[in-house]
Amino acid sequence: MLDTSVRLLRLLALLPAHATWTGPELAERLGVTTRTVRNDVERLRLLGYEVRSTPGVAGGYRLGAGSALPPLLLDDEEATAVVLSLRAATGGTVAGSEEAALRALVKLDAVLPARLRSRADALRAAVVSVPAGGPAVDPQVLADVATAVRDRVGLRLEYRGHDGSTSLRAVDPHRLVHVGRRWYLLAFDTDRDDWRTFRVDRLRLRTPGGARFAPREVPGGDAVAHVLRGVGATAWPHTARVRLHAPAAVMAERLTPAAGVLSDDGPDACVLETGGSSMANLVGMLLSLEVELTVLEPPELRGVLARVGERAVRAAGRGAAEGTSGGGVHA
Numbered sequence: 001m002l003d004t005s006v007r008l009l010r011l012l013a014l015l016p017a018h019a020t021w022t023g024p025e026l027a028e029r030l031g032v033t034t035r036t037v038r039n040d041v042e043r044l045r046l047l048g049y050e051v052r053s054t055p056g057v058a059g060g061y062r063l064g065a066g067s068a069l070p071p072l073l074l075d076d077e078e079a080t081a082v083v084l085s086l087r088a089a090t091g092g093t094v095a096g097s098e099e100a101a102l103r104a105l106v107k108l109d110a111v112l113p114a115r116l117r118s119r120a121d122a123l124r125a126a127v128v129s130v131p132a133g134g135p136a137v138d139p140q141v142l143a144d145v146a147t148a149v150r151d152r153v154g155l156r157l158e159y160r161g162h163d164g165s166t167s168l169r170a171v172d173p174h175r176l177v178h179v180g181r182r183w184y185l186l187a188f189d190t191d192r193d194d195w196r197t198f199r200v201d202r203l204r205l206r207t208p209g210g211a212r213f214a215p216r217e218v219p220g221g222d223a224v225a226h227v228l229r230g231v232g233a234t235a236w237p238h239t240a241r242v243r244l245h246a247p248a249a250v251m252a253e254r255l256t257p258a259a260g261v262l263s264d265d266g267p268d269a270c271v272l273e274t275g276g277s278s279m280a281n282l283v284g285m286l287l288s289l290e291v292e293l294t295v296l297e298p299p300e301l302r303g304v305l306a307r308v309g310e311r312a313v314r315a316a317g318r319g320a321a322e323g324t325s326g327g328g329v330h331a
Contacts (some may be wrong), residue, residue, distance in 0.1 A: 014029060016063050020054075079116050080116065086101045137201050141205060142200065144205055145176060148173045149175060153171050155170075155205060170189070171188060172190060173186075173217075177224055179224075182200075184198065197226075238276055239275035240274070240296075243272075245291060246269065249270070251270055260274030279301060
C-alpha cells in the first residue's frame with residue numbers, strides 16, 4: 001500500500017480531474033478500500049482543502065473552493081502555462097499586477113523540478129515582450145465591474161471624457177474588453193438609451209450601484225467588434241471599409257485586433273473596417289497587407305490610392321532608366 005502522504009498527493013491530483021468521484025472509483029484508482037478513501041478525505045479537510053461529499057447512489061466527492069488557497073498540484077504542461085502567463089503579467093496594464101506576478105514567479109521557481117525549471121528558463125530567455133505602455137487600471141475596479149457583469153447589476157460611475165470633463169453615468173454593464181493596451185467597458189447607458197464604450201482607466205465607481213437588469217443583445221451580437229468600431233470611430237480621423245480578396249482567416253493572421261473589424265464576405269474575401277491618422281497612413285497600411293483589395297468607402301480613398309500608384313510607377317521608371325544609363329565603376 002502507498003505511504004499515506006504519497007496517497008494524499010495522488011488523491012489531490014485525482015479530485016480536480018472530474019466533477020465528481022464516487023468512493024469506489026477513488027478506491028480502485030488508489031488501490032485502497034473505500035474506508036481508507038473516507039479517512040484520506042478527512043485528512044485533506046484538516047489540511048485546509050474543501051472536499052465536499054454527497055451521500056447516495058448518485059453521490060460522491062468533489063473538490064470545492066475553501067476559505068484560503070491551499071497548495072496546488074500542477075502537471076508539466078500546466079506549470080509551464082502558469083510560468084508563461086505570469087511572465088506576461090509582469091508587463092501588464094493592471095496596477096499592482098506586475099509585483100504580484102513577480103512574487104508568484106519566485107515562489108513557483110523555488111519548487112519547480114529541474115526539468116521544468118530548465119524549460120521555464122529557456123522560455124524566459126528566448127521570449128521578449130513589448131512593454132504594455134497603456135494606462136494602468138485599478139484591479140479592484142476591474143474586479144467590481146466584472147462582478148457586476150456576471151451578476152447583471154447596474155453601475156453608477158463618474159466618467160472622465162477625453163476633454164477632461166466628468167459626467168455621472170448609470171449603465172448596465174455587458175462585457176469587459178481588452179484591446180491592445182487598454183481596457184474598455186461595453187455597457188448600455190440607461191440615461192442615453194444607447195450602447196456606450198467606456199475606458200476603464202477613466203471611470204470611478206459610485207456606491208450604491210444600480211438595480212439588477214435583464215440582459216440585452218449587443219448590436220451585431222459581437223461585443224469585441226462593437227467596441228472596436230466605437231474605439232476606431234473615436235481614435236481614427238479617417239475611416240474606411242475595404243474588401244480584401246482573401247479569406248478572413250488568412251487576413252486575421254496578418255492584422256492585430258486593434259487594426260479594425262474583419263467580417264467574412266464569401267469563401268475568398270472579407271471586409272475590413274479600419275482607419276488611420278491620415279489617408280496616406282491608411283493607404284500605406286492597406287498596401288502592406290500585400291493582397292488585392294477594393295475600396296468600398298470613402299470614395300476619396302480611391303483617389304489617394306491612384307496617386308500613390310502613379311508615383312510608384314514613375315519611381316520605378318526612373319530607377320530603371322538610371323540603372324541603364326551608366327554610373328557603374330569602370331576599370
